[in-house]
Amino acid sequence: MKSLQRSFKELLRYPSAVASLAIILVLLIVSAYTLIAIPYGEAIVLWRGGENIWYQSPKNAPPAWTNFFTSKKLVETMIFNTDDEDINKTYEVSEAGNQTVTFEFPIDYQFDTFPQELTLFTKGTFVEKAPFISIVLVTPDGREIRITDFAVQKTGTYRFSQDDRLARRVGNQFPHEAIFAQPGSDPLVPLKGEYVMKLSLVTFEADSDVDAELVVYGQVYGIAGTDHLRRDLKVALLWGIPVALAFGLLAALGTTITTMSISAIGTWYGGWVDELIQRITEVNLVLPLLPILIMVGTFYDRSIWTILGVTILFSIFGGGIKTYRAIFMQVKESPYIEAARAYGAGSGRIIFQYLVPRIIPMLIPQLVTLIPSYVFLEASLAVLGLGDPVLPTWGKVIQDAQSNGALYQGLYYWVLEPAVLLMLTGLAFAMLGFSLDRVFNPRLRGI
Amino acid sequence: MTENNVVVDTRTEHKEGKLLTIENLQVWFELRRFGFGNAGYVKAVDGVNFDLHYGEAIAVVGESGCGKSSLMKTILGLNIPTRGEVTFDGTKISGMGTKGLKWYRSQVGYVQQDPFGALAPFMTVERILEEPLIINGVKSKTERLRRIHKTMEEVKMFPVDDFLNKFPHMLSGGQQQRVVIARAMIMEPKIIVADEPVSMLDASVRVEILKLMRGLQETHNLAMIFITHDLSTVRFFSERIFVMYAGKMVEKSPVDELLDDPRHPYTLALLAASPEPDAANAHTYKEVPPGEPPSLVTPPPGCRFHPRCPHVIKGLCDEKEPPEFLTGPEHYTACWLFQSEQA
Ligand SMILES: Nc1ncnc2c1ncn2[C@@H]1O[C@H](COP(=O)(O)OP(=O)(O)OP(=O)(O)O)[C@@H](O)[C@H]1O
Ligand SMILES: [Mg+2]
Numbered sequence: 001m002k003s004l005q006r007s008f009k010e011l012l013r014y015p016s017a018v019a020s021l022a023i024i025l026v027l028l029i030v031s032a033y034t035l036i037a038i039p040y041g042e043a044i045v046l047w048r049g050g051e052n053i054w055y056q057s058p059k060n061a062p063p064a065w066t067n068f069f070t071s072k073k074l075v076e077t078m079i080f081n082t083d084d085e086d087i088n089k090t091y092e093v094s095e096a097g098n099q100t101v102t103f104e105f106p107i108d109y110q111f112d113t114f115p116q117e118l119t120l121f122t123k124g125t126f127v128e129k130a131p132f133i134s135i136v137l138v139t140p141d142g143r144e145i146r147i148t149d150f151a152v153q154k155t156g157t158y159r160f161s162q163d164d165r166l167a168r169r170v171g172n173q174f175p176h177e178a179i180f181a182q183p184g185s186d187p188l189v190p191l192k193g194e195y196v197m198k199l200s201l202v203t204f205e206a207d208s209d210v211d212a213e214l215v216v217y218g219q220v221y222g223i224a225g226t227d228h229l230r231r232d233l234k235v236a237l238l239w240g241i242p243v244a245l246a247f248g249l250l251a252a253l254g255t256t257i258t259t260m261s262i263s264a265i266g267t268w269y270g271g272w273v274d275e276l277i278q279r280i281t282e283v284n285l286v287l288p289l290l291p292i293l294i295m296v297g298t299f300y301d302r303s304i305w306t307i308l309g310v311t312i313l314f315s316i317f318g319g320g321i322k323t324y325r326a327i328f329m330q331v332k333e334s335p336y337i338e339a340a341r342a343y344g345a346g347s348g349r350i351i352f353q354y355l356v357p358r359i360i361p362m363l364i365p366q367l368v369t370l371i372p373s374y375v376f377l378e379a380s381l382a383v384l385g386l387g388d389p390v391l392p393t394w395g396k397v398i399q400d401a402q403s404n405g406a407l408y409q410g411l412y413y414w415v416l417e418p419a420v421l422l423m424l425t426g427l428a429f430a431m432l433g434f435s436l437d438r439v440f441n442p443r444l445r446g447i
Numbered sequence: 448m449t450e451n452n453v454v455v456d457t458r459t460e461h462k463e464g465k466l467l468t469i470e471n472l473q474v475w476f477e478l479r480r481f482g483f484g485n486a487g488y489v490k491a492v493d494g495v496n497f498d499l500h501y502g503e504a505i506a507v508v509g510e511s512g513c514g515k516s517s518l519m520k521t522i523l524g525l526n527i528p529t530r531g532e533v534t535f536d537g538t539k540i541s542g543m544g545t546k547g548l549k550w551y552r553s554q555v556g557y558v559q560q561d562p563f564g565a566l567a568p569f570m571t572v573e574r575i576l577e578e579p580l581i582i583n584g585v586k587s588k589t590e591r592l593r594r595i596h597k598t599m600e601e602v603k604m605f606p607v608d609d610f611l612n613k614f615p616h617m618l619s620g621g622q623q624q625r626v627v628i629a630r631a632m633i634m635e636p637k638i639i640v641a642d643e644p645v646s647m648l649d650a651s652v653r654v655e656i657l658k659l660m661r662g663l664q665e666t667h668n669l670a671m672i673f674i675t676h677d678l679s680t681v682r683f684f685s686e687r688i689f690v691m692y693a694g695k696m697v698e699k700s701p702v703d704e705l706l707d708d709p710r711h712p713y714t715l716a717l718l719a720a721s722p723e724p725d726a727a728n729a730h731t732y733k734e735v736p737p738g739e740p741p742s743l744v745t746p747p748p749g750c751r752f753h754p755r756c757p758h759v760i761k762g763l764c765d766e767k768e769p770p771e772f773l774t775g776p777e778h779y780t781a782c783w784l785f786q787s788e789q790a
Binding site: 334335336338339340341342343344345346349353354357358360 | 520523524525549552555557559560561564565568569582583634
C-alpha cells in the first residue's frame with residue numbers, strides 16, 4: 001500500500017502524467033454524468049427514436065459554438081411553445097359568442113443568415129368545429145407580413161418553406177428566408193431585430209383551444225450539432241465515453257490478466273503445456289484479428305459484448321505470452337521460488353503468489369497503454385459497419401458521417417468531434433502508460 | 448502427524464541416533480542436445496552414502512561444481528534422486544506421497560546463499576514468515592503471529608514489530624539472512640540445510656550468523672548440514688566434515704580428526720589452497736592439484752581424482768574405484784593409498 005502511494009507521488013512529478021490523469025478524470029466524471037443524466041433507455045430512445053423525437057432539431061447542423069469562429073453569425077435553433085411560461089394567451093369573447101385567442105412569439109433575430117426551415121406544429125382541442133388560426137409576422141421595421149390562415153386540426157404541421165402562396169406573396173423567394181430579409185434585397189440580406197409572430201385564433205366551442213409550437217431551425221445546434229437524421233450528436237458523443245472506456249478497460253484487463261496467467265502456467269509447468277501454449281500463440285499471432293471480427297460481426301452477432309469477448313479471446317494468445325514468458329523464465333529460477341518449493345508451496349500458489357506479483361509493476365503501464373488500442377479497435381469496427389447495433393458510440397458517429405458524405409458537404413464537425421474525443425482518450429492513456437513505465441521501470445532492473 | 452506433535456518430540460526427548468540416511472545416492476541431470484535427444488548425463492551426485500544424526504552439524508566442502516548444491520537440493524526434496532534413497536527418521540522420502548513429502552519439507556529448513564534473492568522482493572517480512580505457516584495449515588492468524596514473533600526473537604531481530612512491515616530491500620544483508628534463517632526455523636524443523644549461508648555476507652557479520660545458527664542448532668537439537676568454503680571456521684561450527692569431489696565423498700571424518708590428520712590427496716590439496724590454513728599444520732598441505740576438475744558427464748574411470756593425483760598408483764587408481772577405508776576414529780577415506788591400513 002505504501003509503495004503504491006509512493007509510486008503515485010512519483011507519478012505526479014511528470015507533467016504529462018498529470019495532464020493525462022486530468023483528462024481521464026474529466027472523461028470519468030462526464031461518463032458518470034452521462035450515465036445518470038441520460039440513462040441507457042433514454043439514450044437508446046434519443047438515438048433510435050425516430051422523427052417524433054428529433055423533429056425539433058435541424059438537419060446536419062454544426063454545433064452552436066462554431067459561431068465564435070465565423071464572422072457571419074449563423075442562425076441558432078429557437079423553439080417557442082404556448083406551454084412556455086413567458087408566452088401568454090389572451091382570451092376575448094365576441095358578441096357572436098365566439099372566442100378569440102391571441103398570443104405572440106417574440107423572435108429576436110440577430111443573425112447573418114437565414115434559418116434552415118420554419119415550422120409551426122399545432123394541436124387543436126375541439127369536438128366538432130375546428131378553430132381557425134391566422135398568423136402575421138411583424139418585422140422590426142414595422143411591416144406586417146400575413147403568413148397564412150387555416151383551420152386547426154387535432155394535430156397539424158405547417159411548414160413555411162412549402163407554402164406556395166406565401167412564396168408568391170414575398171416575391172417568389174423561399175418564404176422562410178424572405179420573411180427575415182430586408183425588403184427589396186437581392187440576394188436576400190437578413191434584417192436583424194425583434195420580430196413578433198402574432199397568432200390569433202377563433203374558436204367556436206367552449207373549451208376549444210389550440211397549442212402551438214414554432215421551431216426556427218437554425219444552421220447550428222447545441223454543443224455538438226446534429227446529423228442527417230436531426231439527431232443530437234451530443235447523445236452519441238457523451239455515451240461514447242463510457243462505452244469506449246468500458247470496452248478499452250475490460251478488453252485490456254481481460255487480455256492482460258489471462259495472458260499473464262497462461263504465460264505463468266506454461267512457464268512454470270514447462271514441458272508439453274509450455275509447448276502447446278507456444279504453438280497456439282505462434283499460430284494465433286499470424287491470424288488477423290480484424291477480418292475475424294468482421295466475420296463474427298457479419299455472420300454471428302454485432303453486440304459489443306460478443307465483439308469484446310472475441311477480441312479478448314484472440315488477444316490472449318498474443319505477443320504478451322512471449323514477453324511475459326521471457327520474464328517468468330528468469331523469475332522461475334529465483335532463489336525465493338526455490339525456497340518456496342522447499343517449504344512446500346504448491347504450483348498454484350507459486351504461480352499466482354510468487355511469479356505473477358513479480359511482474360505486476362511491469363504489467364500496469366502495459367495495461368494502461370493497451371486501453372486506447374482497444375478503444376480504437378471498437379471505433380474501427382464501428383466505422384466498418386460492425387459497431388454495436390444499439391449503443392451510440394464514437395465509431396458509429398464517424399461511420400454515419402462517412403456514409404452520408406459529411407466531408408464532401410463540408411460538415412467537418414461530424415467527423416472531427418468523435419475523432420478528437422478518440423484521440424484525446426488515446427493520448428491520455430498512452431501518456432499515462434509512458435509515465436507509469438518510467439515510474440515502475442527502474443525497479444524492474446532487478447528482474 | 449501434525450507438526451506440533453513432532454516439535455514436542457524433538458524438544459522433550461533430545462533424541463539421538465540416525466535422523467537422515469543417504470544410501471548410494473545418485474543425482475543425474477539429463478543433457479539434451481538442442482532440445483532433442485539425450486546427450487548423456489551430468490552426474491552431479493554419484494553414489495553418496497552417509498548418516499546424519501540428531502543434533503549433529505556436518506560441513507560439506509569441495510570445489511565449485513562438485514555437486515554439493517545438488518546433494519542439498521536432493522535432501523530438500525527439490526531434486527528427485529536418479530538412484531538411491533533418502534530416509535528420514537525411518538521413512539523413505541520416495542514413498543512418502545504428496546502429503547508426506549509436504550510434511551517432510553516442513554521438517555527440513557533451507558538457508559540459501561544469497562539472502563536478498565531468497566526473499567520475495569514484494570513481500571513484507573511478516574508475509575515471508577507467514578507463508579510457510581499458511582502453506583502448512585496453521586489456520587489461526589494469532590497463532591501464526593505468535594510463532595513469527597517467537598522465531599524472530601530467536602534470530603535476534605528486536606524489536607520484532609519494527610521489522611515485520613519492512614520489505615527485504617530495507618534490511619541489511621545480515622538482517623536479510625536472519626529472516627531467511629527465521630523462515631527456515633519457523634516450522635520448527637529437525638534439519639537445517641544451508642548452502643554457503645555466509646559466503647555472500649559481509650565479513651563482519653559472518654561469524655555472528657554462524658554463531659546464531661550454531662546456537663539454534665544446540666537449543667533445538669537440530670541436525671544441520673551446510674556447505675562451506677571457509678575451512679578456518681569449520682572446526683567451531685560442525686562436528687563432522689565431508690570432502691566431496693566430482694559427485695563423490697572422498698573423505699568423511701570428525702572435524703578435528705580431519706583437520707589434524709587429513710588423508711586423501713585431494714583433501715590435502717584443498718587445505719593447501721585454503722586462504723586461511725590452520726597455522727600449525729600449514730607445512731603439511733603443500734601439494735597444489737594440477738589440472739582441471741573432471742567432467743561430470745564422462746568422469747575418469749577408477750578414482751575420479753587420479754588424473755590430478757601426485758600419488759597415483761598405475762593400474763589400480765585409474766581402473767578400480769576405491770572403496771572407503773577406515774583411516775582413523777570414524778575417519779573414512781576413499782583412496783587406494785590406505786588399502787593397507789584397512790587390513
Ligand atoms: N538442474 C540442473 N540441470 C542440469 N545440470 C545441473 C542442474 N543443477 C546442477 N547441475 C550441474 O551439476 C553440477 C553440480 O552442480 P552443483 O550446483 O551441485 O555444484 P556445487 O558443488 O554446488 O557448486 P558451487 O560450489 O559452485 O555452488 C554442475 O556441473 C551443474 O552444472
Ligand atoms: Mg552450490
